[in-house]
Amino acid sequence: MTDTRRLYQQTADRVRQLIAKGDYQAGARLPAERELAQQLGVSRPSLREALIALEIDGTIEIRMGSGIYVLNTAKPAGNGRSLGESPSELMKARAVIESAIIVQAAATMTEKTLVMLRATLGAMADDIANTRKPIEQDRAFHLIIAESTGNTLFAEIVENLFDERHSPLSAGIRGHFETADSWTAALNEHHAILAALEARDPLAAQAAMHSHLTASGRRWLEN
Amino acid sequence: MTDTRRLYQQTADRVRQLIAKGDYQAGARLPAERELAQQLGVSRPSLREALIALEIDGTIEIRMGSGIYVLNTAKPAGNGRSLGESPSELMKARAVIESAIIVQAAATMTEKTLVMLRATLGAMADDIANTRKPIEQDRAFHLIIAESTGNTLFAEIVENLFDERHSPLSAGIRGHFETADSWTAALNEHHAILAALEARDPLAAQAAMHSHLTASGRRWLEN
């Protein structure tokens, strides 16, 4: 099929492929504009438009009078989850990160958010009473707190870290964690966190969150 | 002071100002390329480069044969806790997260890590002296600190947040940040952070990191 996109987009992709293919490693200098344009069969202005697109997304750096250089080979792509990371590493990370985030959340806590949090605790108690795993409620509780900061990046990070626990890689270790006792303990800790948020006490909330996640990690492992 | 940035960046900013000033509302059509180029006193190819930058960051939409249209004016406003602007959101997130992480790092700081950190500062000074953008050194500094915790998740998060700055969305704001003065200020702040780490002082390190990233965000935005 013919590519109907603008030429600079097609050209930018072709240059990306050159880099991805390994023809030009990070730090390497690409051919001069005139030469590269001829090599790719496009005019120099069109190539320049492509280079600007690549410069903007951080693929290359253009130095006047010197040349065009390949920037970080950093692959932000996808999972990256080769994870030699242990569950304890994960829970430690959550403890540190979410404790920091809840400090921000406590400062701007609204009644509306508190209502949503109370709802998750109610649903969580209900799940436990019916011997269902309240994973979704647990997830919602942590996510709502992160979202309440108004910063979507916080929500994203918390979400990713939480879901990490339920990834296939972590699945093997799970199992004993799912006891009613464990979930009841988690519920109680959630209540403690909520109480600190209702009091708009950032430090108490931070302490409660940290305590919750370290305890949760312990429960997860000691079985 | 004369603006030494590339013409397309200056031009893109001037077009942004036209839109921000209200001369062209969302959905409105900008003057034709030929006319707009003459109006701004630049050649058509240079204007086209600027338009591509604006197209990438979602400021405008270019329709072949039709015209150039202003896109989302989507400014949050409203109930006070809706989404902040991406760049400020990003730097706020970095300030909170990396401040929390460096507390962990300070506790287990090794001489080997300190050596690596000092190396990045030296290379950074070298880059600045040679009017190169020390982005890689900046990145390395923050990444080394996160990695020194031994928790790969911290490193991943810091890496992703850092690279976020060079995403297309952030591209439009970049450029102002690239002055030698800004980088020198950043370098000084890095030195302050390093000093706190050498003293194994978690709280001082936390304060220095938070100060650095909020100042960095300010430099990035204030233009």
Added chain:
DNA sequence: CGCGCCATTTGGTCAAGCCAATTTGCAGAT
């Protein structure tokens, strides 16, 4: 051997023109 000047290389910008997609408007048909 070191230093500084100058030609070369390379990116930065401009000018003019032609092509292709879209829009517009007028003319003819209904």
Added chain:
DNA sequence: ATCTGCAAATTGGCTTGACCAAATGGCGCG
């Protein structure tokens, strides 16, 4: 009077060619 269809005008897409400015590298002079 209105609708339809085609052609001209408008507008972005792309190329060629040229010249300017910054960075680099090599050569010759001290």
